[in-house]
Amino acid sequence: MPKFMDVHRGFVGATAEQLQAAHEADQKIEAEEGVHFERAWLDPESGHVFCLSTAPSAEAVQKVHERAGHPADEVHRVDVEVV
């Protein structure tokens, strides 16, 4: 299953609780689109959120975020991962 990294902007000053709530809203419906969000990271200063997921397509990732009320600004299919 392909992996995706999506980027949200505009979360300036967001808290850990707010990120957790947004992430849980995604996770509650993700299975309906075949998506799984693995991890998410927030930079509260710049307002960027990065979400790592596995999904059938970028459209599926975006659909979950849209349904949860926080569409992503960018969705990247990250076909290569190194450790």
Next chain:
Amino acid sequence: MPKFMDVHRGFVGATAEQLQAAHEADQKIEAEEGVHFERAWLDPESGHVFCLSTAPSAEAVQKVHERAGHPADEVHRVDVEVV
């Protein structure tokens, strides 16, 4: 130790081997700046690379990338992470 997500643009068409080589170039010198790069992801279509690290500062992350010859376009301190 704080975590960071940095973003590079311009890797359009890069290969897994090229990402691996860039990542290894970082890892070879990272300890000298107190940085550890955990994982990196490449979207070869848009040319974005995302690197997750632990480091003492954003400047230290950027210093490793600069010394390795591929400065980041953005370095974000991601103080919040959810799973």
